Amino acid sequence: MMKRLNSVVVKLWLTIILIVTTVLILLSAALITFIQYYFTQKTEESLYNDAKSISTVIEKSKNRQLAINHSEMLLEGNKGVIILPDSNNAFLKDKEKKEMLAFIKQDKDLNNIKLTQKKEIKHVSIKVNDKKQTYLLLGYPTIDHNGQKSVIYIYEDLRSISDTNNVVAIIILITAIIFLIVTTIFAFFLSSRITNPLRLFKEQAQEVAKGHYDQQVHVQTKDEIGELAIAFNQMSHNIQHHIDDITTSKNIRDTLINSMAQGVLGINHQRETILSNELADNMIGEMTSDDILLFEKQINDTFKSQQTEYREYEINQKHYAVVMSYIDQIQTNKQSGLVAIIRDMTKEHHMEQMKKDFIASVSHELRTPISLLQGYTESIVDGIVTEPEDIHEFLLIVLDESKRLSRLVNELLDVAKIDAEGVNITKEVRPMSELIHKMGTKYRQIANELSLTLDFQQDGVMKDEWHYDFDRMEQVLTNLVDNASRYTKPGDTIAIHAKETPTEHVLTIHDTGVGISPEHLDKVFERFYKVDAARTRGKQGTGLGLFITRMIIEAHRGSIDVKSEVGKGTAFIIKLPKNS
Structure with missing residues (x-):
């Protein structure tokens, strides 16, 4: 139910209905008030005209009573007249006139017209036959043929005006209902026409939120909704373009990182790993508890110094060099972090050890034949060995050691040539x-x-x-x-x-x-x-x-x-x- 009430169609329809209803109510009230005012004014004018006519008759007639009797003949509709003073008291036989006379006597303004000679008109409510009725009562001062002051009280029942107002109200109500029905149809048509593109926008926006950035909204109108559709389609295209660029950059970055000979490790301020490649994962996986403590200490030292920290680790007979550098902002949340470059130094350490062993071995290999060559040669040169057989034996030893030296030098030259030229x-x-x-x-x-x-x-x-x-x-x-x-x-x-x-x-x-x-x-x-x-x-x-x-x-x-x-x-x- 709440979801339907939150619909744009319902909201737009309710808004239009509310506006139209408000306008109709205000217009009806104004119209009824105007009609009521109009008929009241017309009734008052009619009473004044009738009072003038009766006053003229009374003024010109020599027979006062006859003039009074003729006055009632001049009235039309629901009008009545009381002329005071009236010696016949004819009104005493009419309950309506009797109640009206009682009201006149109770009303100070109406009762004093004879003295003040001022016209008074009032709305009067009296009971006639146990029914309360409303009248418009006019007190009109006049003078008869003999110069005697009189007051003409002429009144009219307002039921005709009320009936007219009721008919007008019914007509207005029927008209309002017709207008409301027409307005409802129009409102639904208008709201549907406006909200259908909005529904399309909503559906496409939901698809975009799911990652389908190739969605397009097809709206043919040239109004603001059409411009919004063009902007939405352009936005989707731009988002797709940016996503493709980011994806391409990410793929290139991941490929470069994974193809690096060094390990790469990214750590945020919460000590969480946000970036790593295979070599870094392998090193972390091979760490013992002691190695992990040393690694965490290097992380803490890097965050504390905000500089570059260098450490070497020996893990499972492998040697690693770890260089950590502080970064002010490593993620979109603008938090700091660090990047660690891990280099496997096992081969370098092994090569270094082999070089040391090689130098020691070559030194030993060279020292032995050189010592023998020097010793046997000095023995021959100094004449210590004089027998031909001994000299021949010594020369064979010298030759053998010379060949040994030659073989050693040739191997060294071969390795150097291989390294340089293949x-x-x-x-x-x-x-x-x-x-x-x-x-x-x-x-x-x-x-x-x-x-x-x-x-x-x-x-x-x-x-x-x-x-x-x-x-x-x-x-x-x-x-x-x-x-x-x-x-x-x-x-x-x-x-x-x-x-x-x-x-x-x-x-x-x-x-x-x-x-x-x-x-x-x-x-x-x-x-x-x-x-x-x-x-x-x-x-x-x-x-x-x-x-x-x-x-x-x-x-x-x-x-x-x-x-x-x-x-x-x-x-x-x-x-x-x-x-x-």
């Missing part, structure tokens, strides 16, 4: 058997010295042509066979097997040595990384050979993998794509 390869079509045969020749003597068995062959495809850089692949196999020789013991086997699949050439370098622990398998191809020296026979490498090997294989667009089991051996599997 790996340059020149592929050619050659059988893999040539390289395998060369490797067998190269390591036959070393295998005899170390009591190792070499199993270098190409399974059934010795004449198959491979696409590869011969010199680079020789470097790869040299690194892998050298590593295998250091991690084997007398009686073990080092094997190179080549085969093919429909899409790849596969080269496997396998040994039956001590194997590699599982915790080292994921890191053996990293630069400067070396497995436990206690498991190595002879001199330990620099930790660069497998890194260089991986880079060469990737330059061939191939892959290298390692499988190992402690105590049973290690296998490196190289896969090169065909015809690439």
Whole structure:
């Protein structure tokens, strides 16, 4: 019920009906008052005219009584006349005149007209036959033919005026009802015509509130409602345009934030996270209770200082650097907040440690051969060693250490060149058997010295042509066979097997040595990384050979993998794509 009353149609209809009703009531009251006043004035004029006529008759008539009798004949309608003094007292037989005479005698103004000679007219209410009636009474002074002062009281029943007013009121009421009916129809028509576009506006506005900004209002009028429709449609278009811009900006922002190598974290003044990406979520998820306390302390310090605060965290064997900066307004509510940039420093820490280990390793590797070179050379130069056989032995040691230094320098140069230029390869079509045969020749003597068995062959495809850089692949196999020789013991086997699949050439370098622990398998191809020296026979490498090997294989667009089991051996599997 209240919803209907709050409708614009009902309100507009009630307003129009109220206005029309008010106008009709005021107009009817004015009209009835005017008609009543008009008829009263006409009645008074008629009474005055009749009084003048009677006065003239009385003044000119020599027979007073006859004049009085003739006076009543001059009256028309509901009029009556009393002329005082009247010697016949004819009015005593008429109850209406009797009641009227009684009223005249009680009224001071009417009773004294004979003395004052002033005209008096009044509305008189008297009871006749137990019914109260209203009259218009006129007291008119006159003088008869003999000079005697008299008063003519002439009156008229006002029932005719009341009846007329009643008829007029009924006519006005019927007219008002007709007007109200017509007005109601017109009001509903007008309100519907006005409110139908408003209903459309309401429905479209509700759709816009739900996020459907492509809504349009179709209003053909050229009035204010039409202008409002044009403005509404333009507003919807602008909102849609702004929403699209905001959505695009948000998508770009989210994409940039999620693609950043650093973690991003936005925190408002209530310590609520309002923005984050995957790296930041991962760091927060890995935090222990102690880490969370330190992180909250950094947040509080940043809000307190309103400056940039830097902290480093070690979480689950990972290193993070967190830089927090204060922002005066981070949300639309104009509240302050902060933004944290999180950088995963694990690789940097690992690289730094590897560099330290590398420097220490290189220093050790250089110190040993340099010391040997210096010592044996000084022994020969100073003549301490004079026997030809001893000199020859010392020179062999010097040569071996020189080769060791050369290999170390070459590996360092290769890594530097890879970092600067990448790996340059020149592929050619050659059988893999040539390289395998060369490797067998190269390591036959070393295998005899170390009591190792070499199993270098190409399974059934010795004449198959491979696409590869011969010199680079020789470097790869040299690194892998050298590593295998250091991690084997007398009686073990080092094997190179080549085969093919429909899409790849596969080269496997396998040994039956001590194997590699599982915790080292994921890191053996990293630069400067070396497995436990206690498991190595002879001199330990620099930790660069497998890194260089991986880079060469990737330059061939191939892959290298390692499988190992402690105590049973290690296998490196190289896969090169065909015809690439």
